Amino acid sequence: MNLAPGSPIRMTVLSTPAHLPVVRAAVEKVCELAGVDEQAIGGVVLSVDEAMTNIIRHAYDGHDDQPIEIELSVTDSALRIRLRDFGRSVDPAEIRSRELDDVRPGGLGVHIMQECMDSVSYEPAEGGGTRLTLTKRIAAQEELRP
Amino acid sequence: MSGIAGKGPLKAIRWIEHAAVVDVAGDIDLNTSPEFQQGLLRVLDRRPGKLVVNLAGVMYMDSSGVASLVKMLSRARRTGAAMCLASMTDRVRDIFEITRLDRVFDIYPTEQEALASA
Numbered sequence: 001m002n003l004a005p006g007s008p009i010r011m012t013v014l015s016t017p018a019h020l021p022v023v024r025a026a027v028e029k030v031c032e033l034a035g036v037d038e039q040a041i042g043g044v045v046l047s048v049d050e051a052m053t054n055i056i057r058h059a060y061d062g063h064d065d066q067p068i069e070i071e072l073s074v075t076d077s078a079l080r081i082r083l084r085d086f087g088r089s090v091d092p093a094e095i096r097s098r099e100l101d102d103v104r105p106g107g108l109g110v111h112i113m114q115e116c117m118d119s120v121s122y123e124p125a126e127g128g129g130t131r132l133t134l135t136k137r138i139a140a141q142e143e144l145r146p
Numbered sequence: 147m148s149g150i151a152g153k154g155p156l157k158a159i160r161w162i163e164h165a166a167v168v169d170v171a172g173d174i175d176l177n178t179s180p181e182f183q184q185g186l187l188r189v190l191d192r193r194p195g196k197l198v199v200n201l202a203g204v205m206y207m208d209s210s211g212v213a214s215l216v217k218m219l220s221r222a223r224r225t226g227a228a229m230c231l232a233s234m235t236d237r238v239r240d241i242f243e244i245t246r247l248d249r250v251f252d253i254y255p256t257e258q259e260a261l262a263s264a
Binding site for chain 1: 209240
């Protein structure tokens with residue numbers, strides 16, 4: 001069974017680290033149904049995890065009771081994942097990965113997303129907060145059929 | 147070693163001569179990395195000559211877990227302990243390669259090879 005294009009899956013979770021495994025499991029299943037290459041699924045799951053971690057830490061300053069809206073949708077050619085928070089807005093121009101040669105803890109999430117996804121974009125959300133859009137190309141549905 | 151192993155991600159700590167071998171299991175993420183880091187810190191406080199972190203039971207790790215290991219590597223170097231990672235699953239190895247930290251850590255396919263390393 002494949003996931004039909006045009007039927008987005010939406011969920012809202014709280015900004016608690018305890019919800020991360022639930023979101024990872026959901027994203028992994030959607031990747032399978034959407035036809036994301038098996039070798040790439042781990043990177044997509046990791047990217048969503050890193051995005052949520054950044055929201056919890058930076059947009060919500062570690063508060064664990066704030067909403068994070070997640071939307072997963074499939075087109076003929078890509079899986080699109082949107083994460084929307086209502087926390088402190090960050091200037092998209094200020095979001096960048098750090099130099100990897102500088103070995104220190106932290107600051108790796110943006111680099112991981114850029115490595116694992118085909119596109120990563122931040123935009124201020126209407127009413128406050130930030131919307132992050134991650135996309136991953138997938139094989140056309142026709143190509144998946146034997 | 148009651149009080150360190152058993153609860154949370156650290157499942158067992160074995161001492162083999164001067165080396166402490168730590169068996170880790172479960173997902174290491176923002177939720178579990180604080181406990182993971184605290185457990186490793188307490189092992190390093192016992193001043194092993196070598197710390198081998200056996201990751202065979204870890205099916206998932208994010209940058210929070212990696213950050214904990216970077217902190218432990220720094221701490222180990224300050225105390226003169228060697229630190230090795232062993233028995234990574236493919237998924238865990240991926241994050242080390244993506245972040246290029248596979249060039250920073252001593253990573254071995256098996257615990258035995260980690261123990262035998264200089």
